[in-house]
Structures are given as structure tokens and as C-alpha cells.
Amino acid sequence: MLEFAILGLLHQSPMHGYELRKQLAQVLGGLRSISYGSLYPALKRLYAAGYVTTDEPDPRAPLPADAPPLTGRRGKVVYTITAEGKERFHELVSQSGPEAYDDGGLFGVRLAFFRHTAADVRLRILEGRRRTVERQREGLRASLSRTRERLDRYTLELQRHGLDSVDREVRWLAELIDRELTDSEGRRDDGAAQGDPPAQAPPEP
Amino acid sequence: MLEFAILGLLHQSPMHGYELRKQLAQVLGGLRSISYGSLYPALKRLYAAGYVTTDEPDPRAPLPADAPPLTGRRGKVVYTITAEGKERFHELVSQSGPEAYDDGGLFGVRLAFFRHTAADVRLRILEGRRRTVERQREGLRASLSRTRERLDRYTLELQRHGLDSVDREVRWLAELIDRELTDSEGRRDDGAAQGDPPAQAPPEP
DNA sequence: GGATCGATGTATCGGGACGATACATTAAGG
């Protein structure tokens, strides 16, 4: 999940880890931030996979005998996406299966990078997410009406608020889907509609 | 976090792991369930800490030489809370600091066990949670008005939905707090109000 | 009668994410 987000950001411009974290927090919706304990290992994985490169020669060499607790000078490291990384990102961005929307966190990241996503993929993801959340809602409704009597008021309140949230998400998704459909109709009728720059990522050769 | 929830459930009656998981899913609000990969290690930790006991003599013995992949017959294991476990639960249930409300997940669990929580602790937790979420809301509002122009519509939509959710949570919490205050007034006016069984856990000796 | 399917039930493994922590450099401001 981080993999996708990092590649997406580096796709726009090279960055430090620190800057990456800030952008990430913004793009993820402002509330949920990412910790360094996730970020740096993720970058290491991406480096190992060949998807990103660094300025610094290579921090592989583990400095053999350095008894004092590793007080080696730490320079800034700029991460840059490689050609393989871009390829990987386009591969990920074109996926529209359940893995794209079953997990809410990943769905959020996908949404944040929708401007790099083809229109048909966007629609499939939004509709998949809606189905998923609708199923959750039905399950919740059933459970609530089944156990309404036996729960104390706090648990009940928790369930009601949860159901309300899920319900709101469904409506929100329906709105987004509507807008997608309206836009694509407009584009079909009009040749090129206003205010919607076409997506990158052509339909995969 | 699981520690609290498990102790809370076992406080009511002994249970199998399987049953525990089902009850947990119900109590946690219906959406978020707990996986066995969390549950059994958690039970193991609680066992090691002396907070729960099992029927089965002791699954410690690691069966020395048994080349076939561990096909030992697996019996049901009933977990029972110990005296130390009950003590630990009451200790946890009386905490009202930031750790009780800063994390939404833990707050949910705390709320689910509010019927075991003293009235003053309930109020402190609810108000703490409200402050936390209000701060989140303000941060989100600021970030949104700061970056409104530069964000694409999808990221914008994500932020708006997030802000809306947070806003709803604040209102929900305000309602819960109101109800707490009303009830305690009623109880003060009336001696013993209806429909609100008094909390266990006296104010910590 | 037997096959099979879904619920019940226990348990591990690898990996991902987090919070806490340590350490270093530069900017700002009192």
C-alpha cells in the first residue's frame, strides 16, 4: 500500500523521506499520517526491488568495526523513481480488482491518485468499493436488528454511529460515480468536455 | 488493546477462542473483526502474565521429536479469567488519560465496556475524545482551506468526506456527553434514576 | 449409507505498520 503511494509521489518529482512523509499525510486525507517506522523500511524495499534510486552511493556497507553506537554522519538522501518504478506504478494503477477497493486504506490511496488512473478503471474501482461498503452496511443492519434488545446503550450507540458512517460513505460513493458517468457522457456528446483534463495512462498496450 | 477487550469479555464468562472472536466482532461495532493471528498470541500473552487460565494442563511442552508437521490432536481450550486478571481489568477500566481516547480503536473498545466504567471516568473519556477529534477537525479544516486551490477534485473529495466524518463524530460525542450529564443530573435530583444500572469499579482504593 | 459442506475450533508464519527512540543539522529568535 505504501509502495503505491510512494511510487505515485516520486512519479511527480524526486524527494527526501521527510518531504515524502508530509506529502503522504496530505494526500491520505489529512488525518492518517505515516510513520517513519513504515516509511524507511518501505523505501528500502523499493530500493531493493530496483524501483527507486538514491543520491548517496549505497548505504549497503555496514561499517565493519565501529563500536561507538553508529555515529556516522547522516546525509540527506534524495529518492528518485526509476524506469522500472514507473512501469510498476502504471501496472498498479491499472488494477481494478477487489484488492483495489476491499481495503478502505488502499482505496483512499487509489482515489488520491485518480488523476493518473484511466476513466474505466476509476469507474470499476468506485463501483467495487460501493458494493463492498453496501455489503458491510447490510451486515451491520442485520446484526443491529438481530441484537437490538440485548445490547447496552453504549454498544448500541457505537453500532448506530458505525452504521451511519457506512451509510454516508455509500451515498458519497454514489455521488462520485454519478459524476464520473455525467462527465463521460458529456465527453461523448461534446467531443471534449470542459474542466476535466483527460487521464494519463492509455488503455495499456 | 486486545488485552482489554479479552479481559472484559472473560470477565462475564469463560469462553473458547472461537466464541471470543465472535463476541469481539459484535462488541467492536460489527465492522472490524479480530483475526486469529491476533487473538491467540494475545491469549498466550495473557496466560503468561497470569491473567487467564486454561482447562488443558499446559500446552507448554513442545513435543520434542515429531517430524510429521505437528499433527497432535487439538482439544478445545476454555479460557477463564483469574483474580489477577480481574484486578488488571479494573485497573485498566479506571484509566481516563489520553491513551483511552487518542486512538480511535481503543476508544471504541472502551466505549463498548462503558457499563463496567464509573460515571466520572466515562465523562472524562468522552470529553477527551471530543477534544482529540475537534483538534483533528480544526487541523483538517485549516489544511483544506490552505490547499483548496492546488488539489485535484478527487483528493479534495477525499478531504471533504473525511472532514464530514470527523464533524459527525464530534456531534455524536456531544450527544453522548449531553446524555451523560442529563442522566447524572436526573440521578442527583431523583436519588436513583431509571434505566441506568450503576457502574461497578468503585473509585480505586 | 456415504459424501460433502458449513460451522466450530486451535494454531502458526511471514510481513507490514506503528510508536518510541536516538542522533544530526540548520533556521529563527530571544
Place this chain on the structure above:
DNA sequence: CCTTAATGTATCGTCCCGATACATCGATCC
């Protein structure tokens, strides 16, 4: 000048999750 805040890199232990394996039991189907 000194101290605070922001910038910046990185690891550690811990928790939790999804996937997976194994096992038993009742019901339903053919």
C-alpha cells in the same frame, strides 16, 4: 550566544493481520 523548532535519517520491539493448515461435528443431499 544560546536554545528552541523544524528538518532529516534510521532502527527496535511490538502488535496485528491475512493466509494457511489441521481437525471435528452435524446436517443435508443423493
